[in-house]
Amino acid sequence: MHSPLGTNVVNPACYLTPDLIAFSNGAGSSDTFRGSHTNALPSFNVRFGLDEKDFIRFAYSRAISRPDIGLLRNYVQINSPFINTGPDSPYVIYNSPTAAHVAANVVGYKFVFNSTAGNAGLLPESADQFDLSYERYFGPTSSLTFGLFYKKLSNSLNQANFNRTFTNNGVTETAQILGPVNEKDGGKLKGIEFNYQTFFDFLPGLLSGLGMQANYTYVNQSGIRNSNLIDVGD
Numbered sequence: 001m002h003s004p005l006g007t008n009v010v011n012p013a014c015y016l017t018p019d020l021i022a023f024s025n026g027a028g029s030s031d032t033f034r035g036s037h038t039n040a041l042p043s044f045n046v047r048f049g050l051d052e053k054d055f056i057r058f059a060y061s062r063a064i065s066r067p068d069i070g071l072l073r074n075y076v077q078i079n080s081p082f083i084n085t086g087p088d089s090p091y092v093i094y095n096s097p098t099a100a101h102v103a104a105n106v107v108g109y110k111f112v113f114n115s116t117a118g119n120a121g122l123l124p125e126s127a128d129q130f131d132l133s134y135e136r137y138f139g140p141t142s143s144l145t146f147g148l149f150y151k152k153l154s155n156s157l158n159q160a161n162f163n164r165t166f167t168n169n170g171v172t173e174t175a176q177i178l179g180p181v182n183e184k185d186g187g188k189l190k191g192i193e194f195n196y197q198t199f200f201d202f203l204p205g206l207l208s209g210l211g212m213q214a215n216y217t218y219v220n221q222s223g224i225r226n227s228n229l230i231d232v233g234d
Contacts, residue, residue, distance in 0.1 A: 008085040009103040010092050012111070020111060023171040024080070033074045033120040039064050053138070059131040064124040067157060071180045073118035078166065078175050081111040117179035125186065128152045141211065142198035149191055156186030158225055187223030 043061040050056065084091055093108035133147035160181045165174050199211035 009087050009089075010085050010106045010109055012083055012085065012109045015109040015111075019171045020173075022169045023173050025169050027168055029168070031074060031076075035121050037123055039124060039126070053136055055135045055137075057131075057133045057135060059129075061129050062126060063129060064126045066124045067122045067180070071118060071157070072120050072122055074120035076115050076117040076164075076166070076175075076177065078113050078115040081113055113173055113175040115175045115177045117177045119180045122157065122180060123155045123182050125156050125182075126154045128154075138198070141201060143196070145193075145195040147193045147195075149189075149193065151189040153186030153188065153224065154184060155182040156224065157181075158183050183225075185223060187221060187225075189219060189221050189224070191217060191219040193217040 041062050041064065045057070045059045047055055047057045091110045091112065092106060093110055094102070094105045095107045096105070128151065130150045131147060133145055136144045138144070157180055159178065161176055161178055162181070163174050164177050165172055193215065195215040197211065197213040199209070201208045203210065
């Protein structure tokens with residue numbers, strides 16, 4: 001069967017099976033999830049004095065950032081299949097690859113259920129942070145600092161498509177889900193920073209309280225994706 005519309009090669013209604021109709025009855029069911037995780041957040045700092053004014057400092061720490069509450073909602077919303085009936089549709093099934101785009105050779109339509117979901121099993125994002133700096137103190141109010149930093153991210157949050165099977169009204173179908181997930185390899189951050197500050201206490205009177213502070217930071221990242229996450233809160 002095919003649609004009378006000139007740009008279409010199939011009428012999907014011709015291929016609605018009893019199972020598809022039974023699955024698409026708009027019903028819902030409850031679901032529960034329980035999980036736990038433990039996070040150790042070590043921190044280590046050491047400073048070496050080269051002399052009374054010059055110091056080298058090294059620091060390591062692990063930090064975490066918990067997902068937004070809206071992303072942890074345990075829900076799945078299955079939507080009606082997206083319908084594409086054009087000649088180049090990937091959902092139209094032909095009786096052979098060479099017979100594609102010809103309405104007379106259509107033998108079926110592949111219904112794909114799309115859904116959006118939260119993820120109650122999301123883990124916190126974590127970062128292993130390394131800092132190395134050189135510090136020089138010219139006086140009680142003046143200093144120059146130069147530092148290097150490196151951060152290794154894990155369990156970064158991203159939005160991804162994945163398949164999951166659902167059973168409703170006695171029928172099992174596969175839905176394509178778009179939702180938040182953790183990525184084990186979350187990328188890296190590295191860079192340098194420079195800071196200088198001083199007060200002009202050599203000036204007379206109230207002017208001796210004037211000062212300045214200048215800083216510069218350069219950051220380079222790799223492997224960090226734009227998550228484009230949607231917080232599905234209340």
